[in-house]
Amino acid sequence: MNNNIKKYKIAMMGPENSGKSSIINKIFGKSISEVSEVGGTTKKPVKKFWGKLKIGRLKQNPEFADITFADLGGLYSGEDKSVVMVGNVLEKTFEEIDSSDMIIHVIDAKEGLFKSFEKLHHLLKYRYQKPIIVIVNKCDLLTPSERNSLNEAIEERLNNKVYFTSAMSYEGINELINVIITILKR
Ligand SMILES: Nc1nc2c(ncn2[C@@H]2O[C@H](COP(=O)(O)OP(=O)(O)OP(=O)(O)O)[C@@H](O)[C@H]2O)c(=O)[nH]1
Ligand SMILES: [Mg+2]
Structure with a gap:
């Protein structure tokens, strides 16, 4: 019997069409x-419930987490910051x-980082202390030099590490799962 079960929710955040649902499907x-x-x-x-993970370090009193993912609709579309969601759906x-x-911030490799999401990222990280x-998804569409410059520019703007993924070639999916688990176990 174990009473030490935490509920843990991971949300997919990003613009329309960046591949949030595709990545969720690969994770599952x-x-x-x-x-x-x-x-x-x-x-x-x-x-959707993903699974139960042992997160505690103590053998005598292990802790577990029930992990759920929340796939979300695209909040903004385009560099003009237009909110594409309205009313009840936006609120939810x-x-x-x-x-x-925890939040997975998905950036479309072909669109780059929108200012709207840059602001939201800083707000969530610094004010709300969210991991x-x-x-950067769709990395299969990038040349090596495009990848390098995106990496540098986004890491600087967000002050956060960037991982490259592709829901097409599966590149970076295992690494992403490992990073999620490492943060959960911290
Ligand atoms: N080339 C490429 N295409 C991708 C990748 N991931 C997703 N796509 C394509 O991008 C389009 C949008 O994918 P979705 O997963 O529906 O994107 P989303 O962010 O969930 O979109 P919304 O729900 O509309 O906000 C689809 O045509 C996918 O096949 C990728 O890694 N590489
Ligand atoms: Mg979607």
Whole structure:
């Protein structure tokens, strides 16, 4: 019997069409959230239990975490910061971000980092003290030199490490899962 079970929620945050749902599907190894080439596919949050993880270090009194992922719709689209969500869906999406324990900030490799998300990233990290993992997805579409300059520019703007992923080639997916688990076990 174990009573030391924490609830832990990880939210996928990013612009429309950046591949949030595709990455979630790769993390789960099956289709749990709809993917399409048109922006605005995910509307209200899609939440799914991922598994239970032993997080405590003590053998006598182990701690466990029930981990749930929340796939969210795209908050903003384009560099003009236009909010693409309105009303109840926008409210629910912000509620999920606010109540999450960790955030995966997804950046579209072909679009780069929007100023709107840069501001939100700093707010969540410094004011709300959320652990945030930054991924640049669709890295299969980048040349090595594009990758280098994106890496440098985004790490500087966000003051955070950047991981490159591709839901197409699976590059970086295992590394992402390992980073998530390392943070959970801290
Ligand atoms: N080349 C490439 N295409 C990708 C990758 N990940 C996703 N896509 C494509 O990008 C499009 C959008 O993917 P989604 O996973 O639906 O994106 P999303 O961020 O969930 O989009 P919304 O729910 O609309 O906010 C689809 O056509 C995917 O096949 C990737 O790593 N590489
Ligand atoms: Mg989606």
